[in-house]
Amino acid sequence: MSSGWGTPKGFAVTFRQIFRKPITQQYPEYKRPVYPRFRGRHRLQVHENGLEKCVGCSLCAAACPADCIRVVPAENTAENRVSAGERYARIYEINLSRCIFCGYCELACPFDAITLGNEYEISEYSRDDLIYTKDMLLAPPMKTVPVADRDLYDTPIPVYRSSS
Amino acid sequence: MSAPENVTLTIDGRVVEVPKGTGLVETAAVAGIEIPVFCYEPRLGPPVGACRMCLVEVEGIPKLQAGCTLTAQEGMVVGTGATSEKAAEGQNATLEFILVNHPLDCPVCDKGGECPLQDLTFRYGPGQTRMTFPKRTLDKPIPISPTIALDRERCILCYRCTRFSESVAEDGQLVARNRGSMSMIATFEDEPYRDLFSGNVIELCPVGALTSTQYRFEARPWEIQNVPTICGLCPVGCNISATTREGKVKRILSRNHPEVDQGWLCDKGRFAYPHLYAEDRIATPLERVRRRGFGEISWDDGLDRAEALLRGAGGRIVTALSGSETIEEAYALGRLLRVGLGAHSAVLPEATSSALDAFRAPLSSIGHAEVVVVIGEERVADRAPIVGLWIKQARRNGGDVVELAEPKLDAELEQRLRSSDRAVLIWSGRAGGGGARLAELAHSLGFDGKPGCSAFHLPATPNGRGVAEAWAAAADRDEANPEPIGLLIVSGDEAAADPAVRALAEKAEHVLAITMYHGLAVGWADLVLPATSYLERDGSFVNLEGRVQRLRRSVIPPVPDELGWISKLAARFGVEISPHASLVFAELAETVYGGEASFGDVGERAPLPARAAYEPPEPRPVAPIPPPAAAPAEHFLGTLRLLRYRPLFSGPTVERVPELRFQRPAAEVELAAADAERRQIRNGDSVTVRSESILTLRARIDRRLPPGVARIAEEHARDLGTTVEVSRSSNPFTSAGGERA
Ligand code: SF4
Ligand code: SF4
Ligand code: SF4
Ligand code: SF4
Ligand code: FES
Secondary structure, three states, X not given: OOOOOHHHHHHXXXXXXXXXXXXOOOOOOOOOOEOOOOOOOEEEOXXXXXXXOOOOOOHHHHHOOOOOEEEEEEEOOOOOOOEOOOEEEEEEEXXXXXXXXXXXXXXXXXXXXXXXXXXXXXXXXXXXXXXXXXXXXXXXXXXXXXXXXXXXXXXXXXXXXXXX | OOOOOEEEEEEOOEEEEEEOOOEHHHXXXXXXXXXXXXXXXXXXXXXXXXXOOOEEEEOOOOOOEEHHHOEOOOOOEEEOOOOXXXXXXXXXXXXXXXXHOOOOOHHHOOOOOOOHHHHHHHHOOXXXXXXXXXXXXXXXXXXEEOOEEEOOOOOOXXXXXXXXXXXXXXXXXXXXXXXXXHOEEEEHHHOOOXXXXXXXXXXXXXXXXXXXXXXXXXXXXXXXXXXXXXXXXXXXXOEEEEEXXXXXXXXXXXXXXXXXXXXXXXXXXXXXXXXXXXXXXXOOOEEEEOXXXXXXXXXXXXXXXXXXXXXXXXXXXXXXXXXXXXXXXXXXXXXXXXHHHOOOEEEOOOOOOHHHHHHOOXXXXXXXXXXXXXXOOOOHHHHOHHHHHHHHHHHHOOOXXXXXXXXXXXXXXXXXXXXXXXXXXXXXXXXXXXXXXXXHXXXXXXXXXXXXXXXXXXXXXXXXXXXXXXXXXXXXXXXXOOOOOOEEEEXXXXXXHOHHHHHHHHHOOEXXXXXXEHHHHOOOOOEEEEOOOHHHOOEEEEOOOOOEEEEOOOOXXXXXXXXXXXXXXXXXXXXXXXXXXXXXXXHHHHHHOOXXXXXXXXXXXXXXXXXXXXXXXXXXXXXXXXXXXXXXXXOOOOOEEEEEEOOOOOOHHHHOOHHXXXXXXXXEEEEOHHHHHHOOOOOOOEEEEEOOOEXXXXXXXXXXXXXXXXXXXXXXXXXXXXXXXXXXXXXXXXXXXXXXX
C-alpha cells in the first residue's frame, strides 16, 4: 500500500532534470542531420548528357507495396528524345500521401532512375499537392536537409554477387 | 472408332498411362511434370524441334531428345531436367545459347512480364552469362505492317510465326531468311504483311520479337485487367479478352474456345478496338436544330424528346435494327415499341432459319470434314473469317473443299455427301432465306441422322439471329407496315450506314438514330441518342452456330448503356423492363431458350445447344435473287453482272481505325480470267467500269471467280447499276480512281 514516499520520489526525478541540458531541438530553426541512407522524398535522375535515366518500364510501380506510382510510357523519337532507350516515361507520378518510404522502387529500378532522397519536409495543405509529377521529381528539392557525416554514419554498400 | 490403346511409361520416376500417340509434353503434364517449350505449339501442325528447350533423356537413346517431337511409347523411361543431370545440362546450354545474342531489353520490351523467355530463364538455365563480347545488333523495330513491329534481336527463331503463316493462315508471307546466326524473320520481298489473320503471330511469338504497334508501350502485365468477353464484329463470336488499363481498352487477345475459334482471331477483331476512341464519337444526345445543324442536349431532355417523338408517331413506327445489338437490348426495344406502342414493324437484319438447328455442330467439326461444300458468291472470309481458317484446316487434313456459286450439286458430289459421315455444307451468300434453303438441302442429303454432318449459314451481321429472335419474342403480333412512316428508329451504326435504311428515312416524317458516331447521324436524324460498342455492354450474342455467348462490359462507356435508358423510357409507356442484362436475359431465356440457359451459365466457354429435330422451314418470301448473269456472248464484250460485296475490313468500325486502313480493299474490280482476256485486260491495268455512272478502277484477275461477273467492294462500287460494262481505260495514263488504301 502507499507508504507516503511516492510523491517525493516522483518530484526527485523532476528536479533532477531541471539541472540537465535539454535535448529539445528547435525544429524547424535547427534541423537535425539525417543518415545518408535515410529514405525521404524521391528524385528522378538524369544522365550527364541530360537524358532521363527512366525508361518507363513500370518495374517500380510493380514493386511498390502502396501502389502509389503511375507510369505511362511513350516512345522516343528522333525529334523528341527523352531517355536513352526506346521508351521513356511520359507520365511519372508518385502519390506521396500513400508512399510508405520503403525504398522498394529504388531497388526495383534497373537503371537507378528513381532514388529516395533525404528530404522529409513534404507536408502540404491538400492531398492533391502530394501527387508528385515527373517535373517535380526531376527538379532538385526545394528544401534541403543537412546530411550527417557520411564516413561516420553510412553503412558500406552491400556487395551483391558482383559476377552476375 | 476403336477405343484408343493406352500405353504406360515412366517420367521422372512417375508412372503415367496415356492413350498411345499422346505427345510427350502433354504426357508429362498429365504426370504433373513440366517440360519447358518455346517452339512447340500443336495448333501449328507437327512439331519442328527448333528451339531444343524441351531436351529430355530417354533410356536407351544415347543422345538427348527433343521432348516435343516424341510421343508416348510403351515402357519408355524419360528423365526431364528435374531428375536427369544430362538433360538439365543440355537445357542450360540451350538457354545460354538462346541468350547469347538476346538483348537486355526487358525493361523496354512489351513482352516483359508475360514473356516465356523471361519465365524460363528465371526457372532454368545457368543464371549467369559467360558472354562478355558485344552482342549482335540489328535494326529495330521494323514495322512489317502498320499493326505489327518486328525486333529481330529478340527473335529466338522458334519459327512459330512462319509456321502460322505457312500452315494455318496459308498466306506464306512470313519467311525465314538466311542461315545460321544470320537467320532472320522477314516478310516475302519485304512487302507489308497483309493478311486477314496476321495479328495472331503477335500472340504466338514466345518473345517480344513480334509486337503490336497499337499496344506498343501502352501497359505492363501488372497494370492491366483482362476482361473475358466476345468479339462482336462478325457472326463467329470469337472468345476474346479485352486488356484494359485505366479504364481504356488497350488490346484484344484471344481466349481460345477450341470449338469456335481455336485461339485465332482475325485482324478486324484484334485491331479494331480504337473505334471506341474515335474522334467523332457522340457523347451526349443530339437534337436537330435548323435544317442540318445539331445541338447537344442533356440526357433528361433527350429522353423527353424521345418520348415526344414516340408519342407523336401514333404507332406508325418502323425500327431498323443492325444485328449488332445484344439480345437483351433488342428484346427491351421490342417490349418498349411493340408492347408499349403497338409498333410491330421492323427492318430486321438478315434472318437465320431455325431449321438449321437440326444440323448444328461446333465450327471445329469443319476442321476434320471429309468434304466441305461452300455455296454462294460471298467470300467466306468476308462474312466469317474464322470459318475460312477452319475450311483451310479441313483441306490440310485431306478433306475436299468444293466451292459452288449456286446450290446445284452434280450427281457425283451428291453421292459423296450422302455417303460421307463427315460432310459440311456452308452457305455464304445473300439469298437463301437465311439458311432455309440450306436446311432443305441438308435434309434432302440425309444429314439429320448423322451427327458428323453439319450445315452452317454465314449471316451478314454478328447477332442477327439473336436480335430477330428477341424482337419476335417481345410480343406476338403480326407486322403491319405503316404508311406513311411517322417515326423511323435506327438502332446501331450498321443500320445507320445502310443505304436502304437511309432511303426509308427519306420517307419517314421523323428519324431517331441510336449511333456511336457523328458522321453517321448528323444531317438526317431528328434526335440522336449515343450508342455503345460491343466492348462496353453486358449482354448476350447468338453466333452462327446458335451458341449463346456472353458479352461482358470491359470498360465503362462514356454514355449510359442502351438497356439503361430503354428501360427508363419503357417505364414512361407503362412497360416494365429491367435495366440489368441478367434479368432481361432470364425473362428472355424462358420464352426463347426454353428456360435452359441462364445468364451465369453462358459463361467463360459457352456450350453449344443440342441439335433440334428437323422441321421444314416455313415458306417465307425468299429475298429476290440477284438477276442471273447475262450470258457473256462469245464474240461480243457484253456486260458483266456487278457483284457488290462487303469486305471484312469495311464498315463504320473499321473506318475509324487508322492502323487498319492498309487492310481496306483497294479500288479494284475483280474479273474472271476469261472475261479479262477477252477484254485484253491484264492484272493491274486501269479499267473503266460503266453503267449509269462511270468509274475508273484497277483490274485484278481472280481465277476463282466465275465468268460473267465483276466483283467490286461496296465502298468502291458507289452507285453503279446491277450490270456493268468493263473495258480497258482508253487513256493508259489515267490513274486508278478512288483512294488507294
Ligand atoms: S518508397 Fe515504397 S511505397 Fe514509396 S513509392 Fe517507392 S515503393 Fe512505393
Ligand atoms: S523509375 Fe526505373 S523502374 Fe521506374 S519506370 Fe523508370 S526506369 Fe522503370
Ligand atoms: S523478349 Fe522477353 S526476355 Fe527478351 S527482352 Fe523481351 S521481355 Fe526480355
Ligand atoms: S519472331 Fe517470334 S515467333 Fe517468329 S521465329 Fe522469332 S521468336 Fe519465333
Ligand atoms: S519445344 Fe521442343 S524443340 Fe522447341
